[in-house]
Amino acid sequence: MADLSINFAGIQSPNPFWLASAPPTNTGDQIMRAFDAGWGGAVWKTLGDPIVDTSSRFGSIDVGNSRMVGFNNIELITDRPLEVNLREIREVKRKYPKHVVIASLMVESKEDWRDIIKRCIDAGADGLELNFGCPHGMCERGMGSAVGQEPEVLKVVAGWAVEYSTVPVLVKLTPNVGDIRVPGVAAVQAGAHGLSLINTIKSIVGVDLDKMVPYPVVGNRSTNGGYCGPAVKPIALHMVSSLGRDPRVNVPISGIGGIATWRDAAEFIAMGCTSVQVCTAVMHYGFRIVEDMIDGLSNFLDEKGMKSVNELRGKALGAYSEWGDLDLHYKVAAQIDPEKCIGCDLCYVACRDTSVFCIHTAGEELIAGHRAPTRDKAIAKATATGVHVPWVDWDECTGCNLCSLVCPVPGCITMVDDTRGKPFESWNDRIDKGTNKVPGGLRG
Amino acid sequence: MNPVTSALPAQRLESHIADSKPNYIPGDAVAEANRCLYCHDAPCVTACPTGIDIPTFIRKIGTGNLTGSARTILSANLLGYSCARVCPVEALCVGACVYNAWHRNPPIQIGRLQRFAVESVFANGSAATLLSKAAPNGKKVVCVGAGPASLACAGYLALEGCSVTLLEKRAIAGGLNVTGVAPYKMDATGALAELAYIQSLGVTIQTGVEVGKDVTPEQLLKDHDAVFVGVGLGGDSKLGIPGEAGPGVFGGVEWVEKMKLESGYALEGVRRAVVIGGGNTAIDVVRELAKLGVPDVALLYRRTEADMPGYRHELELARKEGVRLVERAVPASFVRTGDKLAAVALADGREVACDLCVVAIGQGKLGALVSSFPGVATSDKGLALGEPMTGTTGNPKVWVGGDVTGGELVVTAAQDGKRAARSIAAALGIKARENAPYLAGHR
Ligand SMILES: Cc1cc2nc3c(=O)[nH]c(=O)nc-3n(C[C@H](O)[C@H](O)[C@H](O)COP(=O)(O)OP(=O)(O)OC[C@H]3O[C@@H](n4cnc5c(N)ncnc54)[C@H](O)[C@@H]3O)c2cc1C
Numbered sequence: 001m002a003d004l005s006i007n008f009a010g011i012q013s014p015n016p017f018w019l020a021s022a023p024p025t026n027t028g029d030q031i032m033r034a035f036d037a038g039w040g041g042a043v044w045k046t047l048g049d050p051i052v053d054t055s056s057r058f059g060s061i062d063v064g065n066s067r068m069v070g071f072n073n074i075e076l077i078t079d080r081p082l083e084v085n086l087r088e089i090r091e092v093k094r095k096y097p098k099h100v101v102i103a104s105l106m107v108e109s110k111e112d113w114r115d116i117i118k119r120c121i122d123a124g125a126d127g128l129e130l131n132f133g134c135p136h137g138m139c140e141r142g143m144g145s146a147v148g149q150e151p152e153v154l155k156v157v158a159g160w161a162v163e164y165s166t167v168p169v170l171v172k173l174t175p176n177v178g179d180i181r182v183p184g185v186a187a188v189q190a191g192a193h194g195l196s197l198i199n200t201i202k203s204i205v206g207v208d209l210d211k212m213v214p215y216p217v218v219g220n221r222s223t224n225g226g227y228c229g230p231a232v233k234p235i236a237l238h239m240v241s242s243l244g245r246d247p248r249v250n251v252p253i254s255g256i257g258g259i260a261t262w263r264d265a266a267e268f269i270a271m272g273c274t275s276v277q278v279c280t281a282v283m284h285y286g287f288r289i290v291e292d293m294i295d296g297l298s299n300f301l302d303e304k305g306m307k308s309v310n311e312l313r314g315k316a317l318g319a320y321s322e323w324g325d326l327d328l329h330y331k332v333a334a335q336i337d338p339e340k341c342i343g344c345d346l347c348y349v350a351c352r353d354t355s356v357f358c359i360h361t362a363g364e365e366l367i368a369g370h371r372a373p374t375r376d377k378a379i380a381k382a383t384a385t386g387v388h389v390p391w392v393d394w395d396e397c398t399g400c401n402l403c404s405l406v407c408p409v410p411g412c413i414t415m416v417d418d419t420r421g422k423p424f425e426s427w428n429d430r431i432d433k434g435t436n437k438v439p440g441g442l443r444g
Numbered sequence: 445m446n447p448v449t450s451a452l453p454a455q456r457l458e459s460h461i462a463d464s465k466p467n468y469i470p471g472d473a474v475a476e477a478n479r480c481l482y483c484h485d486a487p488c489v490t491a492c493p494t495g496i497d498i499p500t501f502i503r504k505i506g507t508g509n510l511t512g513s514a515r516t517i518l519s520a521n522l523l524g525y526s527c528a529r530v531c532p533v534e535a536l537c538v539g540a541c542v543y544n545a546w547h548r549n550p551p552i553q554i555g556r557l558q559r560f561a562v563e564s565v566f567a568n569g570s571a572a573t574l575l576s577k578a579a580p581n582g583k584k585v586v587c588v589g590a591g592p593a594s595l596a597c598a599g600y601l602a603l604e605g606c607s608v609t610l611l612e613k614r615a616i617a618g619g620l621n622v623t624g625v626a627p628y629k630m631d632a633t634g635a636l637a638e639l640a641y642i643q644s645l646g647v648t649i650q651t652g653v654e655v656g657k658d659v660t661p662e663q664l665l666k667d668h669d670a671v672f673v674g675v676g677l678g679g680d681s682k683l684g685i686p687g688e689a690g691p692g693v694f695g696g697v698e699w700v701e702k703m704k705l706e707s708g709y710a711l712e713g714v715r716r717a718v719v720i721g722g723g724n725t726a727i728d729v730v731r732e733l734a735k736l737g738v739p740d741v742a743l744l745y746r747r748t749e750a751d752m753p754g755y756r757h758e759l760e761l762a763r764k765e766g767v768r769l770v771e772r773a774v775p776a777s778f779v780r781t782g783d784k785l786a787a788v789a790l791a792d793g794r795e796v797a798c799d800l801c802v803v804a805i806g807q808g809k810l811g812a813l814v815s816s817f818p819g820v821a822t823s824d825k826g827l828a829l830g831e832p833m834t835g836t837t838g839n840p841k842v843w844v845g846g847d848v849t850g851g852e853l854v855v856t857a858a859q860d861g862k863r864a865a866r867s868i869a870a871a872l873g874i875k876a877r878e879n880a881p882y883l884a885g886h887r
């Protein structure tokens with residue numbers, strides 16, 4: 001079984017799976033149960049001056065029959081007194097010395113930062129996470145994303161924390177910026193020992209059309225909140241990758257945003273993360289999901305012959321390049337398996353209305369000289385069973401993927417290599433050769 | 445009180461039979477709707493005799509647009525409500541759903557979704573104004589019989605501005621939807637809800653008027669611009685064996701009507717019931733008897749199971765409910781002890797004991813009534829001869845459709861009614877509005 005333990009800026013963790021600072025990490029009791037379930041670490045629900053929360057405070061979007069594909073909250077930081085939280089941090093660390101407890105912090109003045117940092121470290125926190133990311137409520141008070149969006153302010157506040165702390169300091173970044181590398185690099189320059197991202201994305205999750213009030217409804221009003229859950233994963237993955245491949249970022253990254261399975265986690269690690277954090281998936285299904293995250297990741301590493309999760313880190317980062325460096329001669333074509341096809345014709349209508357109309361039904365003709373490898377089988381099945389099996393004209397197919405994405409039957413449409421030996425040539429190669437110029441070019 | 449729909453007695457035996465597919469609650473309807481793939485050129489649409497745009501109406505349920513969903517259904521099939529409940533969907537739309545070719549998930553419950561959408565507009569009172577209505581055009585149309593075929597024809601023509609009257613010989617309108625359909629699919633109150641909807645489109649229904657007796661075909665032709673004949677089939681066919689006309693023996697349609705509509709009718713003392721026949725009425729009756737708690741219900745069929753014309757899936761359900769099938773059973777006579785039915789004696793010497801026997805071997809044809817309309821021809825079997833796509837006959841003022849022409853489903857009767865409405869409107873020179881409901885669905 002592969003070794004899942006990690007070292008995050010000096011913090012040892014039994015595995016890369018941490019709970020993100022959020023409702024699941026509200027109390028010591030919860031965190032101890034989470035550790036029993038298998039979580040390697042937990043970032044405590046952000047500490048600071050206790051706040052008052054509204055009711056209700058969550059909202060979500062469902063897509064088809066999938067619940068909570070995206071999740072929205074207008075919750076603030078902890079509503080419990082600091083002393084209580086500190087006492088519980090001490091208890092958790094005493095009972096679970098090998099597990100990671102990171103104190104998430106958000107206060108205002110320099111003195112407050114000094115005071116809270118000292119007390120958290122005294123309580124036994126293994127590290128600190130500066131919450132510069134909360135995009136609702138707290139930012140109106142000059143904290144959270146109000147700090148994360150101003151690189152100069154971020155540098156100053158992170159600098160204080162680095163100065164006062166004797167344990168590693170992580171800066172949690174807000175995605176509500178134009179270029180994530182600006183606050184990321186500012187944090188590194190301020191001396192941060194690690195970065196965690198993303199916090200939630202500023203959002204309005206929907207509108208109650210009867211009350212004419214956005215969700216979540218608080219009396220007869222609402223406010224913008226923070227968006228997270230499966231829907232934000234691609235955004236988080238891009239931001240993590242941008243920092244992962246930036247040479248100025250020489251500190252470990254804790255990846256957050258839409259992670260729900262070992263596969264999601266493996267993707268974040270492959271794009272450069274050392275640990276991952278989870279919030280929404282635990283809110284949806286409970287702490288127990290970590291069992292499969294551990295089991296699945298370790299089986300995956302075994303299958304790939306990797307002895308440690310550290311071997312996975314950054315593996316896919318090198319393949320993340322600029323568009324101009326992609327091979328313009330690489331070509332795939334869609335192949336429909338007539339055996340599997342159920343004849344819904346979603347691929348047909350998608351290709352017709354969005355792409356190049358290269359998917360045809362049994363009755364349609366093939367242009368002379370064109371290739372359509374599955375046409376005969378498609379016609380045979382359509383004739384025999386009445387199932388509307390379509391086929392693809394390979395000389396028209398642009399290999400866009402759309403049909404394979406809309407097809408409801410797994411494995412029915414595959415994208416098959418149809419490069420046919422053409423050599424590599426990128427857009428930038430063409431620019432260099434002067435064969436394909438546009439004013440300004442892509443390489444500036 | 446609506447005189448047409450308030451005629452139902454309170455004590456009806458059918459009310460002891462539960463709805464086998466109760467209406468969805470909203471969340472469940474949306475969940476089922478979300479499973480629909482929204483197929484292009486969907487095979488379910490092809491399989492629906494009326495051609496309802498199924499993926500469209502289902503998607504509208506998914507988006508919460510129930511008004512639009514019900515409009516999609518009712519424009520292509522004015523009887524979309526009863527059809528949703530009584531169509532043999534396994535043999536129609538559901539049987540064609542692409543999920544059948546995908547051995548992973550059950551096909552979409554199209555009928556139940558259709559019921560959900562239509563029932564929601566019936567319930568919120570928006571049904572009457574759902575489909576656009578043309579201004580009155582002064583044309584007078586009469587529909588003979590007030591069953592599904594006539595109701596569809598009448599409703600569509602009323603929407604185009606015609607003044608339409610339905611003449612029904614019974615005290616209660618609705619045809620077999622009220623008197624015949626199995627209550628676990630739809631009871632008479634469901635059928636009357638639909639009848640009220642058709643009335644709300646502006647048609648006039650007169651009950652207790654028998655054409656041929658109370659009014660002559662000639663008179664109807666004289667008073668109207670067009671006549672639609674949708675009189676269905678006649679009474680139950682008879683075995684013609686000794687003892688058939690005595691206590692304890694009923695015809696299939698006769699018994700179902702008693703069970704559904706006769707005030708206070710009960711199955712007192714019936715421990716063993718026998719149903720003779722192999723079609724869908726016979727299977728309906730055995731299921732009804734089993735559901736009503738008769739301990740021993742036997743279906744007697746003259747050939748073997750493989751030869752039975754009734755739906756296989758219905759027979760399977762009957763078996764699950766405890767019904768036994770007696771094959772190669774050719775009835776020879778009825779045996780009575782005194783006045784009381786005791787058994788059916790079979791030609792091969794067997795006897796099947798019973799307290800009640802229902803003979804469901806088909807219905808007679810109303811050829812004589814049909815041919816009393818000058819110029820309207822009938823087949824040698826007594827079925828009305830109409831041009832299938834229009835219902836036109838040898839008389840330019842007479843159209844026919846539904847069971848009287850040999851159709852055998854509510855949904856085919858509804859499609860016949862719609863086709864006749866199109867043809868009548870064209871014949872009367874009524875210009876088809878761009879969004880005329882009757883243009884929806886199959887040609
Ligand atoms: C027991 C039974 C169960 C059935 N179950 C189903 C089912 O589950 N699903 C399904 O799709 N189909 C079912 N059917 C078939 C379906 O009911 C018919 O196909 C459909 O009702 C035909 O409609 P129609 O309008 O042509 O005729 P009908 O429904 O028979 O209506 C004809 C009407 O005309 C009236 N009439 C007759 N003569 C005259 C006259 N001289 N003057 C005035 N009025 C007259 C009759 O009283 C009747 O009301 C069933 C049939 C039976 C017998």
Ligand SMILES: Cc1cc2nc3c(=O)[nH]c(=O)nc-3n(C[C@H](O)[C@H](O)[C@H](O)COP(=O)(O)O)c2cc1C
Nearest residue numbers: 020021022046073198199228229257258278279280
């Ligand atoms: C209800 C709720 C409360 C949160 N509170 C905090 C918080 O106090 N501090 C913080 O740093 N992040 C907070 N977050 C953000 C999460 O830690 C995490 O960054 C974000 O939800 C993305 O991860 P996910 O997609 O796994 O949920 C909160 C998120 C939610 C849903």
Ligand code: SF4
Nearest residue numbers: 341342344345347407
């Ligand atoms: S989307 Fe898939 S299942 Fe549907 S017709 Fe196309 S290939 Fe067949």
Ligand code: SF4
Nearest residue numbers: 492527528531536537
């Ligand atoms: S009318 Fe009947 S066949 Fe047509 S879609 Fe509705 S339930 Fe299916």
Ligand code: SF4
Nearest residue numbers: 480481483488541542
């Ligand atoms: S065939 Fe089935 S999945 Fe496709 S549109 Fe019809 S009901 Fe929906």
